Amino acid sequence: MTVFKKVLRRVTEYLITFHLKAFKVKKKYLHLLASPNIRKHFHVHSRMMNGGPEPPLDRIMHFLESIFTSTDVSVLSSESKCKQFCNFYSHLPEEEKMIFLKLLSQHYGVNQNSERGEAILLKAEERLRNSLISQYQTLFSKIGRIEGGVKFLVDMRADILTHLPSVSCDKEVAHMRTLNTTIRDLLALWFSVGFLKLRRITWESPCDMVQKVSDYEAVHPIRNWTDLKRRVGPYRRCFVFTHKSMPREPSIITSQPAAVKQDENSYNADSDSSSEDPLRITTAVFYSITSTQKASGESLDRPLLLESEITGLKAVMEQETSNVLELFKGVLSTTNWVTNQVLCTEMKNPLMRLCARYLYIEKRRGYALNSVANFHLGNGAVMWRINWLADTSMRGLNQSCGMMVNYRYFLDNTMENSRRYLETHYIEAPEELVSIATQSDS
Structure with a gap:
């Protein structure tokens, strides 16, 4: 058997x-x-x-x-x-x-x-896992549950990052980096998508939330309550993220009011009416409108100005000089050029081209050099369009020569766009924008 x-x-x-x-x-x-x-x-x-x-x-x-x-x-x-x-x-x-x-x-x-x-x-x-839990990690976890605790930890991490470069002792640097990593990991856990709630802000929203939109708006500072009412009113969409586990302390991660377009070429769909007319809305809003930065410096692989642009600028600039580039930079150091229609027309092509080149071509470790572009592209957006003189305020002219860029999100393609950008550094953009960025004299 x-x-x-x-x-x-x-x-x-x-x-x-x-x-x-x-x-x-x-x-x-x-x-x-x-x-x-x-x-x-x-x-x-x-x-x-x-x-x-x-x-x-x-x-x-x-x-x-x-x-x-x-x-x-x-x-x-x-x-x-x-x-x-x-x-x-x-x-x-x-x-x-x-x-x-x-x-x-x-x-x-x-x-x-x-x-x-x-x-x-x-x-x-x-045993090792238990021994590796630091005493301050346990404390920080408890701090995150009290009112104002998360902001306290964010501010503390900001202090760590500010003072870390001044630490010379390798051992102290290692300890500080471990402390920073602990806070960073806790914040990453708390602010994962599952813990966040997306809310639309309107004029009827709680007063404290509307006030936070006013305080945290980074692209266009809000001047007064009338301006704020317009930003969250008809034909506008403003959203904030709040943390589900901290209802008493809303955490605004992003707050960028954006208009619902009445037509493809309208960038300021302002309206005095108290309600929206659905028939006037023809296209969906771009997710965000963000200022670009001035492209400057001469340590690039290609000249800043093309020969055709230099010829055009020489014809309208009042000063006689062989160094048009220096004169070009001098013009940009003030905002008076916007009021000169002839000069403004000649400035458009080089500035639009340099802006597109900065956003689309200039890279850091293979990714877009501009941090805002890198953020949106990493999330699967399309670098949709550059808008000439979209923000002619003093702040807009000083920051980006008045230009702004739209990043558009096609929900069906965001996952694939994000994967291609992160894996191959490919930037999704319309042919018109790519053409502007790659202009040359030849």
């Missing part, structure tokens, strides 16, 4: 191994067959060979492999993978969840070589 059992066991193991190899299942999963809960599912392999459904074990193994072997190229791809993981597990039948958990716990933890070594390593891992 004993010999018969041994022969039967060997034959069973051989048949199971044959099925596993036939479906290219990794050898590291063979020992799991000792579990009756997993072994009972192998009768479906014969069905699979005849075109039947994929057996649960194979399906779970393939899914886990895809999750843990794919790289996170962006926040969007990371969140997508997390949602896939949650959705896959949630829809498993109850009898397959234990298979999933066993595979997950045994093959995607720390690498182990034996059962005894595994038990010892897991205990050591738990």
Whole structure:
């Protein structure tokens, strides 16, 4: 009887191994067959060979492999993978969840070589994890729960980053960086998408929230309450992120009022009416309108001014000089050029081209040099259009020669745009903008 059992066991193991190899299942999963809960599912392999459904074990193994072997190229791809993981597990039948958990716990933890070594390593891992939790991390976690606590930690991290360059001792630098990383990781956890709530702000919103929009508006400072009412009124859309776990202290992550366009060429859809006319709205608003920075300096691979531009500027500039570039910079040092229609016309082409070149071509480590452009492109936006003299206020002229750029979000393409930019540094932009950025004399 004993010999018969041994022969039967060997034959069973051989048949199971044959099925596993036939479906290219990794050898590291063979020992799991000792579990009756997993072994009972192998009768479906014969069905699979005849075109039947994929057996649960194979399906779970393939899914886990895809999750843990794919790289996170962006926040969007990371969140997508997390949602896939949650959705896959949630829809498993109850009898397959234990298979999933066993595979997950045994093959995607720390690498182990034996059962005894595994038990010892897991205990050591738990002790190490507890010992690596700093005392100030525990304190910071509690501070984040009190009113004003999150802002306190943000301000503290700002102090750390400000003073860190002045620290000369390597040991002190290491300690300060660890402190900074701890606060950064806590903030990243608290302000993940799952903890944020997107709210639209209108004139009827709570007064304290409307006041925060006024205080935090970074693109166009709000002058008074009349201006604020217009920004959140008809044909305008203003949104803020608030933190779900801190209702008493709304955390405005972004607040950029933007108009709903009445036509494609209108940038200021102001209206004195108290309600919107749906028939006047023909296109959706660009997500944000952001000032560019002046392109300056001569340490570039191409000259700032083209020969054709120099010829045009010489014809309208009042001073006789051979160095048109220096005169060009001098003109930009003031805002008087905007009032000179002839000069303004000649300034348009070089400034639009330099702006497009700065945003689209100039790079830092392969990504857009401009931090605002890098932010929107990384989120999957399209560098849509540069607007000539869109902001002729003193602030707008000093910051960006009055130019502004639209970043447009096509929701169906944001994931793919983000992936291409982060992986290959490709910037999605219309042909017209690319043409302006790549102009040359030839």
